[in-house]
Amino acid sequence: MSHGYAGGLGRRRLFARTAPPRLPVIESVNLCVNQGDFVAIVGPSGCGKTTLIRILAGLVRPDSGEVLDCRAPVTGAHHNRSLVFQHPHLFPWLTVEQNIAFGPRHRGIDRGDYQPLVEELLALVGLESFRDALPQQLSGGMKQRVALARALANRPHILLLDEPLGALDALTRERMQEELRTLWRRTGCTVVLITHSVEEALYLANRLIVLSARPARILTEIAVTFSTNGHASSGREVKSSHEFLTVREQVLEHIWSE
Amino acid sequence: MSHGYAGGLGRRRLFARTAPPRLPVIESVNLCVNQGDFVAIVGPSGCGKTTLIRILAGLVRPDSGEVLDCRAPVTGAHHNRSLVFQHPHLFPWLTVEQNIAFGPRHRGIDRGDYQPLVEELLALVGLESFRDALPQQLSGGMKQRVALARALANRPHILLLDEPLGALDALTRERMQEELRTLWRRTGCTVVLITHSVEEALYLANRLIVLSARPARILTEIAVTFSTNGHASSGREVKSSHEFLTVREQVLEHIWSE
Amino acid sequence: ATAGGGRERELTRVVIGYQAIPNGELVAKQLGWHEETLGVPVHWVQFNSGSELNAAVTAGSVDLGLGGSSTTVVAIAQGVPARVIWIHNIIGENEALVVRRGSDIRTVGDLRGRTVAAPFGATTHYHLLTALELAGVNPGDLRVLDMPPPEMLAAWLRGDIDAGFVWEPTLAAMLEADGRVLISSGELAAQGFLTGDIGIARTGFLERHPDIVVQYLRNQMRAVAMIRTEPDRAAAAIAAELSLDPVEARRQMDSLVFLDAIEQLSDAYLGRERAPGGLADVFLETGHFLAEQDTIQRAPDRARVEAFLAPEFLQRAVQQ
Amino acid sequence: MDRARYRALSVASVLVLGFAWWLFTHLNLVEPLFVPSPRAVLESFIAVTVRGYRGVTLFEHLAHSMMRVLTGFLLAVVTAVPLGILMGRHRAVRAIFDPLIELYRPLPPLAYYTLLIVWMGIEDSSKIALLYLAAFPPLAISSMAAVQRIPEHRIECARCLGVRGFGLLRTVVFPSALPGIFTGLRVAIGFTYTTLVSSEIVAAVNGIGWLVLDAGRFLRTDLIFVGIITMAATGLLLDRLIRLLEALVVPWSEE
Amino acid sequence: MDRARYRALSVASVLVLGFAWWLFTHLNLVEPLFVPSPRAVLESFIAVTVRGYRGVTLFEHLAHSMMRVLTGFLLAVVTAVPLGILMGRHRAVRAIFDPLIELYRPLPPLAYYTLLIVWMGIEDSSKIALLYLAAFPPLAISSMAAVQRIPEHRIECARCLGVRGFGLLRTVVFPSALPGIFTGLRVAIGFTYTTLVSSEIVAAVNGIGWLVLDAGRFLRTDLIFVGIITMAATGLLLDRLIRLLEALVVPWSEE
Numbered sequence A, B: 001m002s003h004g005y006a007g008g009l010g011r012r013r014l015f016a017r018t019a020p021p022r023l024p025v026i027e028s029v030n031l032c033v034n035q036g037d038f039v040a041i042v043g044p045s046g047c048g049k050t051t052l053i054r055i056l057a058g059l060v061r062p063d064s065g066e067v068l069d070c071r072a073p074v075t076g077a078h079h080n081r082s083l084v085f086q087h088p089h090l091f092p093w094l095t096v097e098q099n100i101a102f103g104p105r106h107r108g109i110d111r112g113d114y115q116p117l118v119e120e121l122l123a124l125v126g127l128e129s130f131r132d133a134l135p136q137q138l139s140g141g142m143k144q145r146v147a148l149a150r151a152l153a154n155r156p157h158i159l160l161l162d163e164p165l166g167a168l169d170a171l172t173r174e175r176m177q178e179e180l181r182t183l184w185r186r187t188g189c190t191v192v193l194i195t196h197s198v199e200e201a202l203y204l205a206n207r208l209i210v211l212s213a214r215p216a217r218i219l220t221e222i223a224v225t226f227s228t229n230g231h232a233s234s235g236r237e238v239k240s241s242h243e244f245l246t247v248r249e250q251v252l253e254h255i256w257s258e
Numbered sequence C: 001a002t003a004g005g006g007r008e009r010e011l012t013r014v015v016i017g018y019q020a021i022p023n024g025e026l027v028a029k030q031l032g033w034h035e036e037t038l039g040v041p042v043h044w045v046q047f048n049s050g051s052e053l054n055a056a057v058t059a060g061s062v063d064l065g066l067g068g069s070s071t072t073v074v075a076i077a078q079g080v081p082a083r084v085i086w087i088h089n090i091i092g093e094n095e096a097l098v099v100r101r102g103s104d105i106r107t108v109g110d111l112r113g114r115t116v117a118a119p120f121g122a123t124t125h126y127h128l129l130t131a132l133e134l135a136g137v138n139p140g141d142l143r144v145l146d147m148p149p150p151e152m153l154a155a156w157l158r159g160d161i162d163a164g165f166v167w168e169p170t171l172a173a174m175l176e177a178d179g180r181v182l183i184s185s186g187e188l189a190a191q192g193f194l195t196g197d198i199g200i201a202r203t204g205f206l207e208r209h210p211d212i213v214v215q216y217l218r219n220q221m222r223a224v225a226m227i228r229t230e231p232d233r234a235a236a237a238i239a240a241e242l243s244l245d246p247v248e249a250r251r252q253m254d255s256l257v258f259l260d261a262i263e264q265l266s267d268a269y270l271g272r273e274r275a276p277g278g279l280a281d282v283f284l285e286t287g288h289f290l291a292e293q294d295t296i297q298r299a300p301d302r303a304r305v306e307a308f309l310a311p312e313f314l315q316r317a318v319q320q
Numbered sequence D, E: 001m002d003r004a005r006y007r008a009l010s011v012a013s014v015l016v017l018g019f020a021w022w023l024f025t026h027l028n029l030v031e032p033l034f035v036p037s038p039r040a041v042l043e044s045f046i047a048v049t050v051r052g053y054r055g056v057t058l059f060e061h062l063a064h065s066m067m068r069v070l071t072g073f074l075l076a077v078v079t080a081v082p083l084g085i086l087m088g089r090h091r092a093v094r095a096i097f098d099p100l101i102e103l104y105r106p107l108p109p110l111a112y113y114t115l116l117i118v119w120m121g122i123e124d125s126s127k128i129a130l131l132y133l134a135a136f137p138p139l140a141i142s143s144m145a146a147v148q149r150i151p152e153h154r155i156e157c158a159r160c161l162g163v164r165g166f167g168l169l170r171t172v173v174f175p176s177a178l179p180g181i182f183t184g185l186r187v188a189i190g191f192t193y194t195t196l197v198s199s200e201i202v203a204a205v206n207g208i209g210w211l212v213l214d215a216g217r218f219l220r221t222d223l224i225f226v227g228i229i230t231m232a233a234t235g236l237l238l239d240r241l242i243r244l245l246e247a248l249v250v251p252w253s254e255e
């Protein structure tokens, strides 16, 4: 990523270099994620979703097949591919601001180069007034927002989300969905999201991948339009629209029939 | 409860003695639960739902006001009022069967008197083949089923459920909802259910109580018919029906407007 | 049973506390005389120092035993419920201050600025400080270290200490490892600073079972007689007891001074009932010394020391 | 790294240490007084095992020590564990006993050994008392901590199921605390064993600790090595025995 | 029970013990040689504080002991903690050192003290070495365990954020393990303190442990009590100091 930091979030440039990574995984998962895609992956419990995303992140080596990021094979974890887990896993000894700045700071980047981005991210996740709070003082939803900002502070090519909202209660979860949606729309970043909730997947993603039970293969892929259309209508309106419910029904049918 | 155990689940008699307990709690919660009711309580996070149900169980003494069970004031925990938490909290050193039999056994009841009920409950929750398994060998959903059976083995007047499905993944949760529904219909037991999911509340209960933010008071009470009608239609059909979605919309409006 | 004599336990056995000192006690032990003659089973317990024995006597778990004269004075000062009934031996050449053969330490005065080791509380510690005082050396002018004999030998071999005041068998080992004697306890005793190994008996035991004590003393007298008349037989017994070569045992035994009953009852030592002998003066002197050393709060006065001596049992043993 | 390679590396590590020992003594880099050769130690070991030291064989020395350690330890278990459980459940009990335990816990056993001798005499009782006192605080404190760690919800579940009072202690609190109590047992047996030599410092004529002390008195480093190796082996064995017992008694693992 | 009542009960408990002590000695139920009166102990305490014991005041005795304990302890901290962290992260390091630590851990310090004297001499170095060896295993083992308890996801988060190698150890592993390391520090300082008297058994002419030993030789139970009470107080103080340090250094609590 060099030190081409310029200050300001630079939304365009943040994911500018994201070339389409090719991702063959598990039994026969062959997946191409394009720049600006929001890919949601659903599948039965234990089918290998987490394993898949960990392979994408470079934390696990696949036994065969390969992962390409900008045509270069993935051989290990890299700050270009940021992973956010179900639990925020913040560093409890660091303040909110220090947590967000963790990546660039410990990669030896000058404070002057990353601080503006950190400020911008603090504003983006609405935690400016909590910058000096320790994680233990935050609610679950706030923590998850910090985890998201921390991942973004590295200006990753691609954001990998493994059930990031799974541990939140229903109301907080709905709010966070709105935030994720806004984030994606505003930054145009590339996202891979794993979720248990078909509703969430349909609401947020522009592509939905349904995986089979273990060993995982792609059962079906659906192009989704709810995330890109319907700018005006509220989340709950979208979710209770007839169209949405029909698609949801179809996807669930697919999973249950397995 | 004396030793009036007769063997067999004796569904009628199980809750036969449940007189309507009066429950004034928190700021001004005045609630009457009648025999055979399935009362669902929803409300914002931290509003005092857990506190309320712990008062009902007799684990917490209210600072003022009182709880009556069959006209007798509640002064402490009692096996007539069984509480099931979000996490199953099984006894890890006991097998499934021993967990279920825990209550009657340690209250000094003869094995011959409670064993038939335990058998019946094992069958009810579909875990006969796991009777000798330790909790650590069970999945989350199976554990929660054991917790439910353990509570029922005491033949309680009333079953208190504090987000019993909150920790389960979406698919397992849906299955468990079906089971709770079946259980209630088959046994006609009295249930108080706390949940974050309005959908779940509407689907399972015959009365829905919406609480305000702390200090909790009852915002509204809605008589629900989805649980008693629609015997034939599948869960997902009910949940995506226009009627259901309208009521859900109303309730969420109530909560969000707070 | 507690001390103080209140409740005395039923006599099922006599507990004798002994130490690895080549004197009559070991002869009697090896030859089984007490077992033969006391009329009760004998239980032997080994102690490494008189201070341990004092604690055990205080607790009432030892009936008869022996300790150095310094620790006996401690027993007097601290009110240990016991009496002196016998002098096992006077310390002679078996305790000595050793320096290196090649060193320039010629006199005790030369010890200034050196490191000297002694087991604190033991007779050698007393003698070391006495020797320093006689030579006009302030103990603050040298480093006096507290060290049990085995560690002293290790320190000696490593060259960590310049001198050590110690007893057999460590003494022999240090002499062998390039050591020579600067001054011995025998020489100090000749100047009037007597040390010895003192036999004591627990008060409660003395009161309830005087006959056993008398018989015990008769056995000690017999041992001294054997050491004097048949030294090789006595040395052989000691050798067996200490896993030593008989020649070495004889050498160590001969470095001690033994007193027979008559000598002990003379004015120079125990004296007679109601006419205490010179041992009381030795104890008084030692007591003042220990009090100066801060180790005991008050030196015992003459009355207390004299009350601690019980020659009457030895007198009875002689008469029988 | 798999289990087999781990094992191999562990064994290699101990073997390298042994080889270094052999090499050092073989090349006469150190005096035998400082470090005896493995051969000399082995010979002493055989001599002590067959003929004995001071008329008592190594096995008997060990048996005497084990009797003392285990008696002190077991007495501590049956008193400290119940007290710890009560301290964990009732703040009043904790308020009373915690300061007393905290005050004497840091005391070196040798500091109060003279008092024990004066009070209890030189027989095994004072030795066992010393070992008992060494085992008590870790047992009481870890039992207390184990009880405090029990999820409150589990207790509440049990109360809702109708057990209370002593029944609650027996059926829920005690089994829930067992894994933590076992951790305490392991810490305590280690601590007790560490106190063994101190306990045999006075008026002992047997025991493996006394053997080492007595060997030290005569600078028999070969015997000291025999004693140390025996103690290391038996100390490890005691620890493994408790682990084995734990695996038998606590087959479940906490969720 | 609230904090104030807990405190009150704790203080009462210690006071009752003190009162029982006074009563026992006051009624002459026990001989002063067994249990000296509080008054006698207080007088000795003042005498030792003002005039000193064997020419050294109580405070100086304490200072000598503290110097030894803290030197041994700090040396152990700077070696055992890094080793423990490495053992927690790398199975190979663990495979090599774990068996060695497990072998010597159960050894009573007095068992190898003669060897230490033979090897290192009689000066403070052998005393400090003994204390060092006592502190090492609890520190290494608890640091290792603390590192192993770190949620793997946290490490993975850090790796995804671009830190690796030594940076990972410094920025994530070490701070994550700190609470566990502090627990180890407390166990280790207790253990080290417990070894103090053993370490001053040879060639010491000062130190609070030696004072107690020497007092024991002269059956000065009043002085033994002075020493024990001083040790209990300072042992407790050391523990509280580490807790204080922990509160300062680890202000966060694990989620």
Ligand SMILES: Nc1ncnc2c1ncn2[C@@H]1O[C@H](COP(=O)(O)OP(=O)(O)OP(=O)(O)O)[C@@H](O)[C@H]1O
Pocket: A043, A044, A045, A046, A047, A048, A049, A050, A051, A052, A214
């Ligand atoms: N470290 C591991 N060792 C052994 N098996 C593992 C490991 N990690 C995962 N598995 C197995 O691989 C399978 C896939 O696991 P994974 O966590 O990827 O599933 P998942 O789809 O994320 O499930 P969930 O929806 O519950 O999160 C599971 O059956 C699991 O048992």
Ligand SMILES: Nc1ncnc2c1ncn2[C@@H]1O[C@H](COP(=O)(O)OP(=O)(O)OP(=O)(O)O)[C@@H](O)[C@H]1O
Pocket: B044, B045, B046, B047, B048, B049, B050, B051, B052, B214
């Ligand atoms: N033991 C306690 N001490 C202090 N405050 C408490 C305690 N238990 C609960 N509270 C407070 O009481 C309020 C109600 O808590 P409660 O757990 O009953 O809420 P809830 O509605 O169950 O929340 P959630 O939906 O998150 O489960 C909360 O604000 C909480 O902070």
Ligand SMILES: [Mg+2]
Pocket: A049, A050, A051
């Ligand atoms: Mg997963």
Ligand SMILES: [Mg+2]
Pocket: B049, B050, B051
């Ligand atoms: Mg709650």
